[in-house]
Each structure stands twice: as structure tokens, then as C-alpha cells.
Amino acid sequence: xxxxxVADLVGISVRTLHHYDEIGLLIPENTTDSxxxxxxxxxxxxxxQILFFKELGFPLKKIKEIIYSPSFNRLDxxxxxxxxxxxxxNRLDKMIKTIEKTIKHSRGEIEMTxxxxxxxxxxSRNPYEKEARERWGNAAVNESxxxxxxxxxxxxxxxxxxxxxxxxxxxxxxxxxxDTEEAQAAIGExxxxxxxxxxxxxxxxxxxxxxxxxxxxxxxxxxRFGQGLARFMCDAMAVxxxxxx
Amino acid sequence: xxxxxVADLVGISVRTLHHYDEIGLLIPENTTDSxxxxxxxxxxxxxxQILFFKELGFPLKKIKEIIYSPSFNRLDxxxxxxxxxxxxxNRLDKMIKTIEKTIKHSRGEIEMTxxxxxxxxxxSRNPYEKEARERWGNAAVNESxxxxxxxxxxxxxxxxxxxxxxxxxxxxxxxxxxDTEEAQAAIGExxxxxxxxxxxxxxxxxxxxxxxxxxxxxxxxxxRFGQGLARFMCDAMAVxxxxxx
DNA sequence: ATACAGTATTACGTAACGTGAGAGTCAATA
DNA sequence: TATTGACTCTCACGTTACGTAATACTGTAT
Numbered sequence: 131x132x133x134x135x136v137a138d139l140v141g142i143s144v145r146t147l148h149h150y151d152e153i154g155l156l157i158p159e160n161t162t163d164s165x166x167x168x169x170x171x172x173x174x175x176x177x178x179q180i181l182f183f184k185e186l187g188f189p190l191k192k193i194k195e196i197i198y199s200p201s202f203n204r205l206d207x208x209x210x211x212x213x214x215x216x217x218x219x220n221r222l223d224k225m226i227k228t229i230e231k232t233i234k235h236s237r238g239e240i241e242m243t244x245x246x247x248x249x250x251x252x253x254s255r256n257p258y259e260k261e262a263r264e265r266w267g268n269a270a271v272n273e274s275x276x277x278x279x280x281x282x283x284x285x286x287x288x289x290x291x292x293x294x295x296x297x298x299x300x301x302x303x304x305x306x307x308x309d310t311e312e313a314q315a316a317i318g319e320x321x322x323x324x325x326x327x328x329x330x331x332x333x334x335x336x337x338x339x340x341x342x343x344x345x346x347x348x349x350x351x352x353x354r355f356g357q358g359l360a361r362f363m364c365d366a367m368a369v370x371x372x373x374x375x
Numbered sequence: 376x377x378x379x380x381v382a383d384l385v386g387i388s389v390r391t392l393h394h395y396d397e398i399g400l401l402i403p404e405n406t407t408d409s410x411x412x413x414x415x416x417x418x419x420x421x422x423x424q425i426l427f428f429k430e431l432g433f434p435l436k437k438i439k440e441i442i443y444s445p446s447f448n449r450l451d452x453x454x455x456x457x458x459x460x461x462x463x464x465n466r467l468d469k470m471i472k473t474i475e476k477t478i479k480h481s482r483g484e485i486e487m488t489x490x491x492x493x494x495x496x497x498x499s500r501n502p503y504e505k506e507a508r509e510r511w512g513n514a515a516v517n518e519s520x521x522x523x524x525x526x527x528x529x530x531x532x533x534x535x536x537x538x539x540x541x542x543x544x545x546x547x548x549x550x551x552x553x554d555t556e557e558a559q560a561a562i563g564e565x566x567x568x569x570x571x572x573x574x575x576x577x578x579x580x581x582x583x584x585x586x587x588x589x590x591x592x593x594x595x596x597x598x599r600f601g602q603g604l605a606r607f608m609c610d611a612m613a614v615x616x617x618x619x620x
Numbered sequence: 621a622t623a624c625a626g627t628a629t630t631a632c633g634t635a636a637c638g639t640g641a642g643a644g645t646c647a648a649t650a
Numbered sequence: 651t652a653t654t655g656a657c658t659c660t661c662a663c664g665t666t667a668c669g670t671a672a673t674a675c676t677g678t679a680t
Binding site: 377378379389393407409410411412500 | 628
């Protein structure tokens with residue numbers, strides 16, 4: 131299928147398809163000798179998934195990260211998207227209730243507080259950011275765990291020692307501000323080590339840092355090396371990610 | 376109410392409020408001596424209306440036109456917005472049905488055509504553009520009619536003669552292409568005359584031209600001066616609007 | 621006086637295309 | 651074969667609606 135056929139079938143513009151190709155979000159499986167894009171069945175399925183995310187307010191960059199993450203599972207994603215779409219409908223239902231009331235209010239039939247007038251209103255950029263982070267923010271972590279499971283005992287031991295060494299180093303530095311050169315050098319090593327295990331984008335790295343303080347299991351585990359280490363690492367990882375964008 | 380209070384109540388950013396003030400979409404009723412914006416109850420009601428339109432995908436520029444048109448009626452608008460929100464929910468319902476089916480398809484439980492995979496998908500920029508044009512595209516026409524009703528008989532007669540004169544002139548030119556200098560000069564006079572009656576933005580002018588061919592009553596009335604005059608005027612008005620943007 | 625939260629303006633940057641231009645491709649038709 | 655009209659490509663500027671950051675002022679509680 132070429133661009134017009136896809137665009138008409140799907141309800142988007144040709145320009146959108148071009149754009150998605152440019153940014154690597156949806157790359158046609160083939161091109162003709164003349165350079166025409168040819169989309170496959172698989173491309174259409176990916177496009178459907180992209181558009182569900184788009185409907186939910188996800189930025190394209192984030193959609194790309196999610197879909198092309200090694201641990202992406204289509205059925206899992208569909209099920210999560212389904213839940214989020216139901217939530218979206220609930221929110222719309224609330225807005226509809228609000229406008230019904232507003233019409234009555236406008237006719238002088240009922241009274242309404244200011245709060246009621248905006249019930250169901252949510253114009254944040256990506257209302258599902260939190261859910262998404264919880265659902266897909268762990269992708270790199272999951273990948274790491276998968277790789278870890280495949281290592282031999284001696285390899286695991288060696289890796290554990292590397293982990294310990296960096297934890298200890300970071301523990302010694304934890305009283306410094308998170309944005310110092312020393313702290314950042316050490317956290318850079320942490321970034322490299324993590325990326326030997328999984329594919330951590332800078333954003334994912336930052337999210338993982340957040341997980342260290344939000345998830346008690348991580349906090350507990352990390353703070354064994356020094357009280358407050360999890361907090362320190364979280365901060366340093368955020369600075370690292372922001373400084374290296 | 377100041378910006379933070381409004382932003383928190385409504386679920387938008389302070390920056391959005393600034394922006395709306397800048398573009399003249401929502402101008403706070405008062406400002407403090409220090410220059411702080413102070414929003415009134417009336418401002419909140421307008422904001423609510425703005426946000427319903429925003430939810431429906433209307434561009435801010437269009438929202439501004441609608442809301443500040445002299446013939447804008449709040450209750451009428453709420454009722455139309457209500458209908459459009461219901462339509463939006465229907466569309467979302469369709470998308471939810473589609474994802475339900477897609478999940479089953481993914482599990483191998485059912486088959487699905489490509490068309491079915493995109494049932495309910497509509498990513499056009501403003502899905503309600505047509506409804507809006509029909510509903511509010513007539514604003515200037517309504518205003519004209521209101522003014523006309525207030526004229527004395529002699530004023531009406533004089534105006535009718537002016538109208539006839541221009542119709543006749545245009546009828547003579549109707550065999551020319553719509554974009555010729557002569558045609559455009561005459562249609563310019565038509566624009567001026569209409570704007571003595573109501574507030575026709577260029578876009579509204581273009582919409583009205585479209586109405587001449589879409590609405591049989593107009594077509595019939597205008598074509599009395601010459602077969603095909605409505606079509607010709609519609610085309611010329613579109614060219615005029617586009618060339619004078 | 622200080623600190624902190626809130627507020628203003630200015631202004632550049634971002635995301636996601638829309639739009640237009642100019643040129644090539646393809647298939648039907650004369 | 652030439653023509654026509656629909657389709658396609660790339661390039662690139664423009665648009666929309668803010669997000670973000672900087673700098674400075676304001677207001678209130680301690």
C-alpha cells in the first residue's frame with residue numbers, strides 16, 4: 131500500500147506518514163525503484179498502535195521509545211491502551227455531565243460552584259504520563275533482568291562486584307551536591323554499567339533514578355551502602371540526564 | 376481570582392492563561408496595581424466555553440471568532456457543544472470497540488480487515504469543522520439580517536437597489552474567470568457592501584460564498600440575475616478572501 | 621529584614637505537522 | 651508516441667500553542 135491508500139484508510143494525512151518515516155517512527159517496509167513508500171501489513175499494525183498512543187496524548191518521541199524498546203509486547207500494550215482509553219472515556223463522560231449541568235445552570239434551573247463548572251477538565255499534555263511511566267518506564271530494567279538471568283554464576287559474581295564497587299564509590303561521594311564533577315563522573319560510570327545490561331535512554335536513566343526513591347525495595351537495597359544513597363543517586367542521575375541531552 | 380488559583384481550579388497552566396490574554400482570547404476583567412491579572416466570574420464562564428471548544432479540537436483563532444462574534448449566544452453554543460461532545464464520545468466508543476477486537480485478533484480469536492482495524496480513527500485537525508461552519512458560519516449573516524430588520528422602509532428600498540446594482544454588475548461579469556481584475560473589483564464592492572451590514576471576516580466572507588451554492592434558496596435567489604451567478608460569486612469570493620489574507 | 625511563594629514580562633525553543641513549490645512517476649487515453 | 655491527470659517525492663518555510671528559563675517585582679509570614 132502506498133501513501134494515499136494508507137492515509138485514506140486510516141484517517142491521517144500523507145504528510146503525517148512522511149513525517150513518521152523521517153523520524154523513524156514508522157518506516158515503510160519497502161520502497162519502489164522510483165522511491166515510493168510501500169507499507170506492509172506489519173506497518174499497518176504498528177501504525178494502529180501508534181495512533182492509539184496518539185489518541186491518548188503521548189508525544190511521538192515517547193511512542194517511538196515504547197514501541198521500539200526490546201521488551202515491547204504488543205498484546206500487553208494493547209491491553210494497557212485499552213484501559214487508558216476506557217479512562218479517557220470516563221473523563222469525557224464527566225465533561226459531558228458538566229456541560230449538561232452548565233446548560234441547566236444557564237437556564238437558571240440549578241446552581242453550580244466554580245469547581246463543578248470544571249469537573250472532568252484535564253488539559254495536561256499527556257494525562258497518562260504516570261501510568262505510562264509505571265507501565266513502560268521499567269522496560270530497560272526488565273531487559274537488564276532478562277540479561278542477568280542468562281549470565282553464568284561466575285559472570286554474575288563478577289558483575290555483582292562491579293556493581294558493589296560503584297555503589298561504594300557513590301556512597302563516598304553522596305555528601306557532595308549531585309551536580310559536582312566527581313559525582314557526575316561516578317554516575318556516568320553507573321550509566322555505562324547499566325547500559326551494558328540494557329538499553330537505557332537518558333530519559334529512562336532518569337526514570338530509573340526516580341524509581342530508586344519511589345520504590346522502597348530499591349531504596350532499602352541501595353541505602354545499605356550508605357544512608358541516603360538512593361536519594362543522592364536519583365538526584366545525580368537526573369542531573370546527568372539533563373546535562374547530556 | 377489570580378492566575379494560580381484559576382490554573383489549579385481549571386486544570387490548565389499559568390502560561391496558558393498568559394497566552395490567552397496575549398492573544399485576546401481571555402482578557403482578565405481587572406488587574407491589580409502591581410499588574411497582577413484578576414479573573415472574574417464572567418471570565419471563568421468564558422474560559423469554560425473556550426475549553427469545551429478546545430476539547431473539541433477548535434483552533435484558538437476560530438474559538439475567538441466564534442465567542443466574540445456579535446451574534447454569539449451562550450446557551451445556543453452550549454447546546455451545540457453538547458451535541459458535539461456526544462459525537463466525540465461516540466467516536467471514542469468506536470475506537471474502544473476497535474481495540475477490543477484488536478486484542479481478540481492479537482490472540483488469534485477472530486479475523487479483522489484492515490478497514491476494521493481503523494474503525495473510529497479520525498485525526499483530522501478539527502473534526503467538527505463542518506458542523507461549526509454550518510452552525511457559526513452564519514454569524515455575520517444573522518447580524519446582517521438583524522440590522523436589516525431595523526431599517527426603515529425607505530432605507531430598505533435604497534439598500535435593495537444597491538444590492539440589485541451589484542448583482543447586475545456581477546451577472547455581466549460572470550462569464551469571466553473568477554480571478555480576473557474586473558471580477559475581483561466587483562466582488563470587492565460586494566465585500567464592502569456586506570460589511571456595512573455585518574462583520575464579515577475574510578473567512579466568513581468565503582464561507583458565505585460557499586453557502587450561495589450549498590443552500591438552494593440562495594442559489595435560486597441569486598441566479599435570478601443570471602444563470603450560474605451564485606457559482607461565479609462563490610468562486611470569486613473565495614479568490615478574494617485568499618488574495619487578501 | 622528575610623524567606624518563600626506568587627506574579628509579571630520577555631523571548632527562545634519545541635512538537636507536529638500544514639502548505640507550497642518544483643520535479644518525477646504511472647496509467648489511461650487520444 | 652504524446653498528453654493528461656492523479657499520485658509521489660524532497661525540500662523547506664510557516665503555523666499553532668504553548669513549555670521553559672531568566673530576571674525582576676510583589677505579598678505575606680516569621
